[in-house]
Amino acid sequence: MLIIKTKLPTKNLPIRKVLSKLFQSYIYTVLDDKEHDGYKHANGKVFKSMNFKIAYVENEIHIKFVALNQADEKQLAEHTLFNELKLGEIQLTQTNISIVERNSKIKSPMRVGGFVCANIKDGKSSKKIYLEPKSAKFQEIIHNNTIQKYEALFGKPYQGDLKIKLVNQKPRERIFHYSKGVMKAWYGVYEIEGDEDILAMILDTGMGANCMKGLGFLELV
Template sequence: MIVIRATLPSKNLPVRRVLAKLFQSYVYKHLPAKEHQGYKHPSGKVFKSMNFKILYKDYNLIIKYVSHNKNYERRIAEAVLIDGLKLGEIHIASTELSLHNREIELGKKIKVQGYVAAAIKDGHSNKKIYLEPKTHKYQEIIHKHTEQKYQALFGKPYEGDLKIKLLYQSRKPKRFFYNKGAIVVWHGVYEIEAEEKMLKLILDTGLGAHAMQGVGFVEVV
């Protein structure tokens, strides 16, 4: 995992709505076109092999980026070190970069926390309705989504056990902005039981929808 710490010259600039889109563009600029296109599941659904999280407060911008392909983490790290972090017209006063090894004794069970999104389409307006983690439909979607991502990235179905248990859900959701839309997500803590290869995939690519839009990043607690 790469952690980028940047300092902006002014406090709380009105850029929160565009940060995810700008960082996504920065990443794709330095990687093969295949990563922008994604990995297609037989159902037609497309999945991404990486994930990121953005924290912005006062003058400080923190970006955590992780990829299933560790060579891509090195590419982004080199790009930041050589050319600096470039996010559109946003001026970055200073940048620090660190690499974190997420190799841990996974076993077959981990506890993670993060903002994990799942939605259904409104039958009348075709708008997305974001679901709370405590609902049965949410859990059904996340489980299916995770198994499909495994098949899309590895080229074969996942045949092991997969249990995703909600331990905690925040009372109120948080809005994550991407382009002109908002993704509504509740913070949750989850206990996940699966084969080690699946657990590593989850840590490297996130859980749920919008992985390359700043949502779904999970960390072991």
């Protein structure tokens, strides 16, 4: 896991709604085009092999970035270290970088927490309806999505068992912004049983929708 701590030149710049988009663009600028294109499942759905989350308070930005291919973490770290970190036209200062090994103690079941996103389309308006983790439809979508991501990223069927159990969920949703779009997700704690490679994949690529828009980032709890 790559951790970036940096500062804006002034406090409270109105960039919160575009930060995820700016950092996503930065990632794709640094890494190979394949990571931008993603990995296509047989059903046509495209998955990404990376995940990040951003916290922004006053003039400080804290970023956590993970990738299935840990060479991508190293490449992004080296580029950020040897070049000035710039998100769009915003020049950042006092940038500190560290890489933390996070998958060395994976065992099944693992307990993780984070904001996992799942949605369905309203049949009448085609608007997205964001689902709470406690709903049966959410759990069905997340289970199927995780299996499909494994198959797309590894290029083979998943042969093991996978159980994703919601332990608890916070009652209120949080609003996330990506460019001009708005997404909703609830913080949940999950107990996940599966083979080591799929558990590592979940930690290294996130779970659910919009993992390259700042959602789906899970940490051991």
